[in-house]
Amino acid sequence: MNVIKDETFEGTVLEQVRNTIDFLETQVREHSFLGEHGQFVTKRNYSKFALQELVVNSICHRDYSISGTEIQIKMFDNRIVFETPGRLPGLVRPENIRHTHFSRNPKIAAFLKAYKFVKEFGEGIDRICSELEQTGSPILTFQTKAFILHTTLQEEVISSTKTREKTREKTREKILQMMRKNPEITTEQMANMLNITPKGVEWHLTRLRKAGLLRRVDGRRDGYWEIIEQK
16 A cells, blocks of 8 residues: 555544544645636535544444454545444445434434534435535445445545536436336336436436426326426
């Protein structure tokens, strides 16, 4: 490994959280460009919320009965990997982690919530993934190797507002094409075909409905999609 910098953070839980977040902030890259309204816009390759939430998650959910190793955060050119001792807790699995909450260390979570590091219990991962979906970036991935949970945050796609909207328009057109072929297609099927999450598909469906291009007939379970062609 060609390690460029190696930092260790010790002290109280609060000191570890603060110092780790502060250091990660020094490693964030920013890109400024001229926005569509003639004003310069600055974008980060990692959102502040995502970095803070993943640091806090590692502290709150690590298995402290496992000794001989610590939480490790490895920063690469295009991703950050959080390696946390312990598997996913309780009934939490990679496929349901956005909407299933189980606190391995509830006292630590409550302590950090008192210091405003935890916003709402169980909502952080879903918010990170939703923000990534809006930028067209890959969402978080989770993998357990031996007894270590690896959470990977890919570098965000930095693009102008106009470019992001074009990408979203292409995705919505793909959704409409799928519905023309199969009006009974499910949100989950569309998500698999588009390689995004079901919640990401729902976000696009909401906008298609607001634009007057789509409606659902006969309910969510047994109904079908009707495309409203514009005159």
